[in-house]
Amino acid sequence: MINFSKSKILVVVAHPDDEILGLGGTLSFLSEVKSATIKVVILGEGITSRGDKRRTSDWEDKLKNHKKDIEKAKHIIGYDRLMCYNFPDNRFDSKDLLEIIKIVEKEKSDFKPDIIFTHHYGDLNIDHRITHDAVITASRPLSGENLHSILTFETPSSTEWQLNSDTSFKPNFYVEIRDKDLERKIRAMQCYRFEKREYPHPRSPKALEILAGNRGISVGKKYVEAFSISRSIHSQNV
Numbered sequence: 001m002i003n004f005s006k007s008k009i010l011v012v013v014a015h016p017d018d019e020i021l022g023l024g025g026t027l028s029f030l031s032e033v034k035s036a037t038i039k040v041v042i043l044g045e046g047i048t049s050r051g052d053k054r055r056t057s058d059w060e061d062k063l064k065n066h067k068k069d070i071e072k073a074k075h076i077i078g079y080d081r082l083m084c085y086n087f088p089d090n091r092f093d094s095k096d097l098l099e100i101i102k103i104v105e106k107e108k109s110d111f112k113p114d115i116i117f118t119h120h121y122g123d124l125n126i127d128h129r130i131t132h133d134a135v136i137t138a139s140r141p142l143s144g145e146n147l148h149s150i151l152t153f154e155t156p157s158s159t160e161w162q163l164n165s166d167t168s169f170k171p172n173f174y175v176e177i178r179d180k181d182l183e184r185k186i187r188a189m190q191c192y193r194f195e196k197r198e199y200p201h202p203r204s205p206k207a208l209e210i211l212a213g214n215r216g217i218s219v220g221k222k223y224v225e226a227f228s229i230s231r232s233i234h235s236q237n238v
């Protein structure tokens with residue numbers, strides 16, 4: 001059993017909005033009900049892949065607005081800390097994996113989390129997969145390690161679009177969320193003016209509600225968010 005009460009939770013995601021799509025309701029619940037201390041680390045800037053070439057000067061105003069959207073979403077969900085980096089959107093594979101690992105190692109060393117949430121390893125999006133690999137590499141189970149659990153989440157419009165059944169998302173852990181947690185998740189997602197979509201897109205408000213309800217039906221609850229446990233260690237200190 002993973003103990004979330006008063007835990008330190010590090011969320012490592014590739015792009016702005018992934019933290020909401022993957023576990024916005026859970027973050028709301030854990031922050032308010034379980035008194036968890038939560039830090040979100042966003043590795044990429046999340047926009048510039050929409051151009052033919054990565055010229056950040058062409059996207060300067062939108063990148064500033066994107067940062068404002070992150071803060072608005074953070075305020076709605078209510079988590080504690082935020083750190084943003086500027087790895088190139090959908091081009092993480094143009095960087096040395098070690099460079100990304102070093103960032104995750106630093107954040108992990110500074111924050112000393114009990115639990116980490118990150119992307120599922122089989123996602124369609126290359127940045128998600130590299131983020132997952134960086135987190136796992138930075139979280140080697142060494143002696144004296146504070147971290148006891150790593151969970152991966154599904155990201156609508158990426159996880160379910162992967163056609164390889166060998167790497168499909170197979171949840172084995174569920175967090176029941178309240179109506180108001182789902183409502184906060186949807187409101188937070190609507191803050192992302194460049195990412196929100198209309199139904200039937202998976203990032204639309206209606207689709208997010210349907211997903212939470214469908215996951216809930218599978219375990220006899222109204223709304224849940226689903227996760228896969230990559231590693232969870234129970235010790236006398238947990």
